[in-house]
Amino acid sequence: MASKPRTLYEKIWDAHVVERQDDGTCLVYIDRHLVHEVTSPQAFEALRLAGRKVRRPDLTLAVPDHNLPTTPRTAPDGSRLPIADKQSAAQLAALEANAPAFGIDYIDAVAPEQGIVHVVGPEQGFSLPGTTIVCGDSHTAAHGGVGALAFGIGTSEVEHVLATQTLLLRPSKTMEVRVEGELGPGVTPKDLILHIIGVIGTAGGTGYVIEYRGEVFEKMSVEGRLTVCNMSIEGGARAGLIPPDQTVFDYLEGRPYAPQGEAWDKAVDWWRSLATDEGAEFDKSVVIDAAAVEPTVSWGTSPEDVVAIGGTVPSPAVFEDAAKREAVAKSLDYMGLAPGTPMEQVKVENIFIGSCTNSRIEDLRAAAEVLKGRRKAASVRWAIAVPGSGLVKRQAEEEGLDRIFTDAGFEWREPGCSACLAMNPDKVPPGERCASTSNRNFVGRQGPGARTHLLSPAMAAAAAVTGHLTDVRKLSPK
Amino acid sequence: MKQVSTISGRAIPLGLKNVDTDVIIPAHWLKTVSREGLGKGAFETIRQAPGNPFDVEDFAGAPILIAGDNFGCGSSREHAAWAMLDMGLTAVIAPSFSDIFSGNAFKNGILAVELPQEQVDRLLEVAKDHPITIDLENQVVTTPFQDRFPFEVDPFRKHCLLNGLDEIGLTLERDAAIETHERVRADSLPWLDTPTRNRREHA
Structure with a gap:
């Protein structure tokens, strides 16, 4: 049976x-x-x-x-x-x-x-x-x-x-987030997960474990998958996961703590058997149209407060829920933003590229590609690039990425959590804005009174160059 | 864990939704190796605003907090629960809680009571001038008026709270079962047991 x-x-x-x-x-x-x-x-x-x-x-x-x-x-x-x-x-x-x-x-x-x-x-x-x-x-x-x-x-x-x-x-309920179609050019895993959180809300995943499904994830690098799953908690889900496949096995093989030789082969056999069975049921299912995902930024103080870069700061009045209207009004007051302001007109004084969400080699490459041959705007006071580990840092340096960052006016730092959470010296001053590749735009997260705009590494680099939030697709390749 | 049964007293009517753990205790307070003394930093940003409910004299030492949806979202920092305990809070009533916070609250003997928004709204009103009682044994929140709001609680957590049980102590009693699991695991998935050895061989 x-x-x-x-x-x-x-x-x-x-x-x-x-x-x-x-x-x-x-x-x-x-x-x-x-x-x-x-x-x-x-x-x-x-x-x-x-x-x-x-x-x-x-x-x-x-x-x-x-x-x-x-x-x-x-x-x-x-x-x-x-x-x-x-x-x-x-x-x-x-x-x-x-x-x-x-x-x-x-x-x-x-x-x-x-x-x-x-x-x-x-x-x-x-x-x-x-x-x-x-x-x-x-x-x-x-x-x-x-x-x-x-x-x-x-x-x-x-x-x-x-x-x-x-x-x-206790066992969690299961949620499927199925992404159909392909992401457009210039749209990254970070944009996708910000978009997903905007759809399900910060409490949408509470009590669930999310499985991200669809061709988008099959084609995604391990770095991108880690970025997506990292922010599952921002959608309320304690865990999110993507079925392991050859991309993951290739990434892990030969790494210091991974099994080796015969043990590796046995492990891979077991991993292959883990995929969700045909006909398995999820307690909840959310479908996302990949083509509808644009480079995405946050405007408020909750990770669900996101909008496509071409959009505007929303008015509290557009929200149906009274508590959310009040929260949005408070957020906008904290963020110093007026409803209707185009996101691309929001000026930023600080740029943070790093955190457990976006500090892997692929993230640094994406930012460097935008920064190559360019400099940060004079109005950008502080820009830092913080590799996620010493090994990422070394690889980036071997590829010459550190020079691209420093030539663009960035500081090239030692690995750590840095300006994601204001518990080490890297902080954003009160009232200033930061275009940040981290995961939380909470009140005071990057320092008391700091205003955070979440976005992808490429978008953070674009904001550094222009001094305001910018659709990276508008910057011609150099 | 200390025993918890009935909590009765004034309730701070905060009402905000999505109160994240960075708001409950900002990260700069986390640079401690102790669980004590975090009450000073609890709700720091909210308390900077004049007229905030925490600093209303009537609510000094109140054991209950009433909040909006998704209380305790964000960071897993248990410092949030420690800070609340340190300022005298032993219960929170809200329409929903983040999974991690409700676990941290339970482990510290803080009751996280979920009630529908309309009942929370009623309690926010009552709390302005009157005390509230949470009866864990009978799973009901009452006011000096006719309000009786039953709530759900995980039976295992209720048992632990009512009896003041130490979860680690309980689990250590299951040592034989854990050993059996480890033996089966070592037979069927032996590579799971070797990370450190792999590293040394690799080095």
């Missing part, structure tokens, strides 16, 4: 259930646990107080990223430079001490492999298809780009995973 057709999510879930309680709560095994400096110290401290150890240090990898300054970390003589902020230094020191004390592999702040945890995981082959991956960071959803079930957890859950290698969870 044939078993009931299952989705990719259901297959991964079923393979990881240790036990199911009568009330439906499941004890779920975690294959990979990524740890960073900000959400782990309290978890390690609690383990220590309870006399508990880490059950599977071999399935755990630690790397600092959130509060590291992105300025040089070593002096010319090779010695490590101290972190000026005492609290950040203490947090980093805690991770540096906790990792070896609990037997966990640690990529330190000056290692060539250091970077943003969601860039490092796939890049090191630590994040694999069909696995359950967690990290104390909501953008863990990114790893769904390699076909993993990956989601962010709180610090109590970090402690739970460290102690037991499991989590107590």
